[in-house]
Amino acid sequence: MSFLSQAKTKRFLSVHGWSGTILGLLLYVCIFTGSIVVFDNEIGTWSKGQINESRTTLGPRIDHHFRTAARDVDRSYYEEVSIFRTSEGDMRYIFHTHDTDPETGQIIEPKVDITLDPETGEVIERWEGLSSEQPRDAGSALANFWVDLHVQLYLPNPYGLILVGVLGMMMMAAAISGIIIHSHVFRDAFVAGRGSDRLVGARDLHVLAGTWGLPFAFILAFTGAFFGFATSVGIPVVAMSAFGGDQQALIETVIGTPEELDLTPAPMASLDYVIMDATRRTGSEVSSIDIRNYDSASAEILVRAGAAEGSLISTPLAFDGVTRSFKGERPFIGQAPSLGSSLIGIMPPLHFGNFAGLASKTVWLGMGLAMAYVTATGMLLWTKRRQDVALWQGFRRWIVVTVWGLPLAMLVSAVVFFLVMPAGDPHWWTPVGFLFGALFAIAVGLRRSDAPEVLRLTNALLCLSLPVLRHLTGGTSWSEAIIAGGEEILVIDLLLLVFGLLLLRKSRQTKDERTTRLVQEPAE
Amino acid sequence: MQDEVSIQKPGSAMRFAGLVKLRQVVEARPRTTRWILCGPVALIVTLLVMMGMAHWWPPGIARIDNIAMPVVLFPLIWAGVFFYALAEDKLARASLVLAVLALGHIGLLLTSI
Numbered sequence A: 001m002s003f004l005s006q007a008k009t010k011r012f013l014s015v016h017g018w019s020g021t022i023l024g025l026l027l028y029v030c031i032f033t034g035s036i037v038v039f040d041n042e043i044g045t046w047s048k049g050q051i052n053e054s055r056t057t058l059g060p061r062i063d064h065h066f067r068t069a070a071r072d073v074d075r076s077y078y079e080e081v082s083i084f085r086t087s088e089g090d091m092r093y094i095f096h097t098h099d100t101d102p103e104t105g106q107i108i109e110p111k112v113d114i115t116l117d118p119e120t121g122e123v124i125e126r127w128e129g130l131s132s133e134q135p136r137d138a139g140s141a142l143a144n145f146w147v148d149l150h151v152q153l154y155l156p157n158p159y160g161l162i163l164v165g166v167l168g169m170m171m172m173a174a175a176i177s178g179i180i181i182h183s184h185v186f187r188d189a190f191v192a193g194r195g196s197d198r199l200v201g202a203r204d205l206h207v208l209a210g211t212w213g214l215p216f217a218f219i220l221a222f223t224g225a226f227f228g229f230a231t232s233v234g235i236p237v238v239a240m241s242a243f244g245g246d247q248q249a250l251i252e253t254v255i256g257t258p259e260e261l262d263l264t265p266a267p268m269a270s271l272d273y274v275i276m277d278a279t280r281r282t283g284s285e286v287s288s289i290d291i292r293n294y295d296s297a298s299a300e301i302l303v304r305a306g307a308a309e310g311s312l313i314s315t316p317l318a319f320d321g322v323t324r325s326f327k328g329e330r331p332f333i334g335q336a337p338s339l340g341s342s343l344i345g346i347m348p349p350l351h352f353g354n355f356a357g358l359a360s361k362t363v364w365l366g367m368g369l370a371m372a373y374v375t376a377t378g379m380l381l382w383t384k385r386r387q388d389v390a391l392w393q394g395f396r397r398w399i400v401v402t403v404w405g406l407p408l409a410m411l412v413s414a415v416v417f418f419l420v421m422p423a424g425d426p427h428w429w430t431p432v433g434f435l436f437g438a439l440f441a442i443a444v445g446l447r448r449s450d451a452p453e454v455l456r457l458t459n460a461l462l463c464l465s466l467p468v469l470r471h472l473t474g475g476t477s478w479s480e481a482i483i484a485g486g487e488e489i490l491v492i493d494l495l496l497l498v499f500g501l502l503l504l505r506k507s508r509q510t511k512d513e514r515t516t517r518l519v520q521e522p523a524e
Numbered sequence B: 001m002q003d004e005v006s007i008q009k010p011g012s013a014m015r016f017a018g019l020v021k022l023r024q025v026v027e028a029r030p031r032t033t034r035w036i037l038c039g040p041v042a043l044i045v046t047l048l049v050m051m052g053m054a055h056w057w058p059p060g061i062a063r064i065d066n067i068a069m070p071v072v073l074f075p076l077i078w079a080g081v082f083f084y085a086l087a088e089d090k091l092a093r094a095s096l097v098l099a100v101l102a103l104g105h106i107g108l109l110l111t112s113i
Helices: A006-021 A024-037 A040-048 A063-071 A138-152 A159-181 A199-243 A247-254 A271-282 A339-352 A357-384 A390-420 A426-447 A451-472 A478-484 A487-523 B010-015 B017-028 B030-056 B065-087 B091-112
Strands: A080-085 A091-096 A110-116 A123-130 A286-292 A300-305 A317-320 A326-329
Touching: A006 A024, A006 A159, A006 A357, A006 B065, A024 A040, A024 A138, A024 A159, A024 A199, A024 A357, A024 A390, A040 A138, A040 A390, A040 A487, A063 A091, A063 A110, A063 A271, A138 A159, A138 A390, A138 A426, A159 A199, A159 B065, A199 A247, A199 A339, A199 A357, A199 B030, A199 B065, A247 B065, A271 A286, A271 A300, A271 A317, A339 B065, A357 A390, A390 A426, A390 A451, A426 A451, A451 A487, A478 A487, B017 B030, B017 B091, B030 B065, B030 B091, B065 B091
Parallel strands: none
Antiparallel strands: A080 A091, A080 A286, A091 A110, A110 A123, A286 A300, A300 A317, A317 A326
């Protein structure tokens, strides 16, 4: 028996249904793309097809090559230096400073961006100019486009972020109302489907996936709403309230009062020693370094390593740039550890699922896809119960278009990316490819009665053709990937082939069932 | 679901005529009122609570908790306000509680300017 009155249950049920239906299609897009881009780094490596064995951490010896490169950079860029590895395993140094454009009054970031071979120290690429004018990396176009699709639905800022924040709130309303109206949570977690053709069977599967995914749905919705609103609405509103528009007071509270800088040239501490010290303190390897006021008496080195044993968050460690003495941990925000800083710090690992490497990412992918399934089946159930209303039947077609069309459009964007990568501009063509795929799905979905079958078959063929196309357009072969330790290339290719074969098999089964039905119908 | 109409004494009815009228307006269209309370009103109240929290939440040692916590708790504050407005059977009471919450924080903001 439910603890709610009949009227309350009706209201909560109504909110559960409407929250998943209004903007439900966009919610599906957001959840599905979010599940995929949990592996954005791996997708980046797979699409670029360039790998290197030890590409995630800096390694123990970087000081010599860094100093050599820094000598060729003008001192005006020494205000901030970022040191990290690219996804291809090369070492990248970004020397940059901050200035104000005299004409527009906007903040600009002049920089010198150096990429070099970590073994030989040979400079692979050097770029000098304004950050906003730097050409984008062609190889990351596919991963960037899919991430943009998830983060802001490819809409301009801040509208995309706000819309995604609203979707997070809708998802939270659906998840919480789902928990409240569930009178048999434990029984429903083990419910067996009662035949896929019946409404109760479809409902059973929706409830089963939804029940297991409820805690995950709540986490995703909560963190998603936070990311959507925090930067676009939350922080400006709270800052306005707390500091009455005084930006300087806000900066001083969050970052600290700017200390008196002594920019007199001073010999820098060895980065190799600092890396060794940070590794010893955290028990994990160093992934990146930021140096403030390089080569001066006020130099400070911020080291980012992986999270310490038993911790979800990795806190940067600060070292004196000259004496190399340990200055303490630097919280995410503020000048001292705090509850607020810890909670903000825990949001990214909870949302991205990257706190335990591939294992946690795989769980996040699986649970994310389960949530996409719950959203899609929820919308289908809603329209199935309203079969006699023309409006909802029209909406049902759009559900089919979106559920099958989104993966199709993403796959077409990948096909176009691989085709134009050798010569064209993938940053322009990848979204165009997505648009072509989406238009194809819309045309099929609205014109053909067998749209799900056609779209499923097209998805299958695209999944099967992508690994071949990647290889033909100059991507890393499987043997090269295995030798160089780029197992993600192999895994993504294999996953595409497996999904392609499963979809192909399902398409053949559906075709056989349809043929059998046609043969039997005259006899009846 | 309409609330039961309580019998009021003539004197008190005169005294609270404005409130009674407001209650009648709120309860005349229960479905519309609930949509408004759960939708725009819940969002506005959440934003006001966030802004007000910057003044009553303890800043902590790092002096940033009063800024960080409202932002972090935003989804939960909204969920609390939204589900309260949904669950409360008496629409007049829900309107009153949300109004007190909003006006209390507006007052706090005005006094801290």
